[in-house]
Amino acid sequence: MATVSIRNVRKTFGSTEVLHGVSVGIEDGEFVILVGPSGCGKSTLLRMIAGLENISSGEIAIDDRVVNNVAPKERDIAMVFQNYALYPHMTVRDNMAFSLSLANMPKSMIDQQVQRAAGILGLMPYLNRYPRQLSGGQRQRVAMGRAIVRDPKVFLFDEPLSNLDAKLRVQMRAEIKELHQRLTTTTVYVTHDQIEAMTMADKIVVMNSGNVEQIGAPLELYDRPNNLFVAGFIGSPAMNFLKGTVANGAFRTDDGTTLPLPNASPGAEGRPMVYGVRPEHFQLSGDGLPATVHVVEPTGSETQVIATFAGTQVLCAFRERVTAKPGETIRITPTQALSHVFDAATGQRFVA
């Protein structure tokens, strides 16, 4: 177990800089998820922790030991690859034993370690099979088993669930989280799926085009997104944004609708702002503002409604079963305390 410190790390490929000074502190035993859209540099950062990419500038330290110039195998980390990278010519047992046999561990100890890992992951019946003979979920488990046997300081996961079907993904998500709770090994996990990030992480690092946008606990990011990017990225369905300005202590949208501000905001008068409301934070209310319904999507637990509200198309999710037809008008109101205001020019959260 260990801490990982990433200090002002930059990465350049040729003349292109893909990471622009990233700093993240990871506590001992923490499950940290790097999340962001494709090409944001999250996988590159993970590979730099693993030692598969060199560090252009800045420092990465595992347990206070700077590993910039330490060979991957000396870093005491284990990685689970997106395509699992199982050795096709080795049985499950040999795949898991490979690193131990390279370390010249005695045969009996290797067996013991492999048995332990196989027991944890329920792989006992498959030890003599080849990767080809396993299903996607089983291969995924072997890849984790290969990481577990070494009992490393840090686990690294590179989009491990993206090759699985939706149902299996949910199942493996729970398994990985349970595994972490059991082993409490420091874990860095990369994904582009914010649901995965929200459900599994102790701490989420939201990245966008080579920068860290925000670091925080899942609900912290949900409740107080620092900027428009995080606000739009975290939460599903995504947050609605309404453009406008602050006038007379209220928010006035471009079409003249007035919405209540979540907090008093002196000094914001007349500045262009963006008003953010999550779909689930709209309420149906008799004295609300009118919204014209376009599409009604009942999902059972909730009803999603696409409507035009204050001149903008928004998505609302109601616990109630809405029976409105397309073209009809419903009256809705954003929950005042749960709304967000962002500076339109900088995209940053507007703090009074």
Added chain:
Amino acid sequence: MDATVDVGLQRLNFVRAPDTWVTKLFDYKPFLVFLCLLPSMGLLVVFLTYPLGLGLWLSMTDTTIGQPGHFVGLENFQELMDDPVFWMSVTNTIFYTVVATAGKFTLGLWLALLLNHHIPFKAFIRAIVLLPWIVPTVLSAIAWWWIYSPQFSIVSYVFVDLLHWSDTYFNFLGSPWPARWSLIVANIWRGIPFVAITLLAGLQTISPSLYEAALLDGASGWQKFYRITVPLLMPILAVALTLSVLFTFSDFQLVYAITRGGPFNTTHLMATLAFQRAIPGAQLGEGAAIAVSMIPFLIAATLLCFFGVGRRKWQQGEAND
């Protein structure tokens, strides 16, 4: 006009003329299968079965050029048993095949590994590597013949006239062992492209993430090579090895163009000796017997290569044991 209308009506009413015997025949599946196979079977019979059968038949006759022979049973083979030149050609062929194949695979694998890395001018180098394979064998054989020439050899020129490391010109082809080694070098040169390009294709199917996983597992460069690369390359290596052994064992052009089996028949391979006896020597029956003697060796070599390094369990399908 009426006819068109009729056809249209027939179609509408699904009226169909009663089947003639031709229609019935073509609807009969075995006949159709036979018919579709006929062109390729014809080619195989004309260009494979007939020559092979004729060779087998000739090997059991005393046919000479211009004179139809009589069936003599295994007499030709019995004579070969006591023929030192034949036995020398057998040992030559085995030696030539083993050494040249080993050389081709060592150098070919090395080249493939080099080309699998990012090196400057990669495409250009790959094109150069292919060159010996593209040039017609006889042309490259003549080039080698010049390189090995006792008077005009460029190797002798470099070492004697330019570097002054030696006083006399090399006589590559004048005595048995230098001649054999010279042929092997030429054969290796000619065979490398096939091996290198085939193995390169094999190397490129190995996922780079396997090497990254091995790196994290603590494998050194050498361990990555023999625990990841070699086993994963085995299937394609087996195919390349089988083909290469067959090509080398039945090699004719290089040897015949460079030494013609000389000096004193000491560099004859079985293929060149068969030709030498059958055509210039006019003993068709005896030549055919030598050629037929190659068949068991070729079958044995193929089986050895195929089962020795052939399909592995991990490649096979879904079986659960």
